[in-house]
Amino acid sequence: MSQAAASRVQADLERLLPLLDARLTVAFQQGEAERLGEAMRYSLEAGGKRVRPVLCLLAAEAVGGQIESALPGALALEYIHTYSLIHDDLPAMDDDDLRRGRPTNHKVFGEGHAILAGDGLLTEAFRVLADGPGEPARRLEALSLLAEAAGWRGMVGGQALDLEGEARAKTHRLTKRDGPKGEAQEGPSEGETLAHYDFDHLQLIHRLKTGALLRASLEIGAVLGGATPADRQALRATGEALGLAFQIQDDILDATATDADLGKRAGKDAGRGKITYPSLLGLDGARKALEEATETALCQLASLPNRTSLEAWARYLAQRAN
Ligand code: GRG
Numbered sequence: 001m002s003q004a005a006a007s008r009v010q011a012d013l014e015r016l017l018p019l020l021d022a023r024l025t026v027a028f029q030q031g032e033a034e035r036l037g038e039a040m041r042y043s044l045e046a047g048g049k050r051v052r053p054v055l056c057l058l059a060a061e062a063v064g065g066q067i068e069s070a071l072p073g074a075l076a077l078e079y080i081h082t083y084s085l086i087h088d089d090l091p092a093m094d095d096d097d098l099r100r101g102r103p104t105n106h107k108v109f110g111e112g113h114a115i116l117a118g119d120g121l122l123t124e125a126f127r128v129l130a131d132g133p134g135e136p137a138r139r140l141e142a143l144s145l146l147a148e149a150a151g152w153r154g155m156v157g158g159q160a161l162d163l164e165g166e167a168r169a170k171t172h173r174l175t176k177r178d179g180p181k182g183e184a185q186e187g188p189s190e191g192e193t194l195a196h197y198d199f200d201h202l203q204l205i206h207r208l209k210t211g212a213l214l215r216a217s218l219e220i221g222a223v224l225g226g227a228t229p230a231d232r233q234a235l236r237a238t239g240e241a242l243g244l245a246f247q248i249q250d251d252i253l254d255a256t257a258t259d260a261d262l263g264k265r266a267g268k269d270a271g272r273g274k275i276t277y278p279s280l281l282g283l284d285g286a287r288k289a290l291e292e293a294t295e296t297a298l299c300q301l302a303s304l305p306n307r308t309s310l311e312a313w314a315r316y317l318a319q320r321a322n
Contacts, residue, residue: 001315008312012054019067020053023075027124039109039117040124043082046100047263051246051317052077052213056221058309059235062301065225072132073142073220076125080150081213083121084159086114093163094268101263122150134224142220149216158209165205166272202275203244210250211243218242218310234300238310241297245318248290251276252283253322262322294318 028040053074060070089096089104090111096104106114129143148154218239222232253262254269255278269276277286297314301307 005312005315009316039113043105046102052217055217059218059221060225062304062306063225063227063231069134070221070224072129073224076129079121079125083118086118141223145216149212154212161205206247210247214243215239238297238300241293245293248277
């Protein structure tokens with residue numbers, strides 16, 4: 001990444017993070033269910049890169065809109081993202097102990113409260129956007145985009161497909177291990193298992209599970225910022241490409257970084273026999289796919305009036321170290 005792009009990302013963080021941090025936990029400070037409020041604040045305050053809210057705010061700026069008008073969208077995106085991480089870490093899902101460099105929510109507050117903390121964040125996302133400032137028609141459009149991206153046609157659907165794929169891979173491994181004298185029993189061959197969970201399927205899962213919310217981050221910012229239809233379409237396409245790039249880099253980091261670098265367990269994908277970009281294309285192939293997706297994002301941005309920050313962020317996301 002060039003020095004200019006790195007400085008731009010740093011400057012964006014310095015001006016945008018205080019705006020987000022000042023509002024992020026306000027809704028969870030007071031209420032009857034105090035411990036639940038604490039559980040929601042715990043995960044929000046644990047850090048995180050704030051990629052989705054920042055992209056949302058930058059998208060509004062990129063189309064000539066005001067940051068303030070996009071803030072409710074930015075908060076809503078971080079609430080949904082944080083809820084998804086809390087639920088993803090539960091024993092019924094990925095069963096993780098470490099997230100954002102801290103013990104996971106259910107390790108501190110128990111499974112029941114972690115489920116409810118996720119539910120509380122999910123529902124607050126829609127309230128903050130419904131009540132926020134700005135034109136009602138734009139907020140209504142943003143609500144619809146958020147529901148589509150977070151729900152069963154987006155992130156939740158992608159998570160379901162991922163769980164189903166993992167269950168199939170596990171059954172296949174068990175079938176092999178349980179055979180007489182340790183030999184493989186009759187069952188699906190490796191090729192047959194891969195056919196169920198091949199590259200197209202991997203891309204579908206990524207597009208839904210990770211990509212949908214990232215794409216929505218840019219499109220919601222565009223809508224709240226009052227984008228023209230052409231600018232909105234350009235940002236939607238940018239988000240699609242950035243979502244893919246983000247996931248490829250996530251796969252690469254899982255294969256190459258340490259727990260300490262990531263603030264979460266590294267090497268999970270290989271441990272679970274998951275199909276990933278590096279496992280299918282090799283590390284070099286995955287890096288090439290990452291470059292291509294980033295270039296696509298940069299091309300889509302070319303027609304926008306204020307694109308410098310988003311260009312810098314596209315480069316940063318491809319090179320992020322955690
Ligand atoms: C439980 C409904 C439900 C969905 C879970 C997003 C997700 C779906 C699971 C997370 C699993 C995972 C590691 C996906 C890969 C991409 C991803 C979302 C990484 C985490 O996002 P970052 O890097 O996290 O933006 P921070 O902590 O920086 O906010």
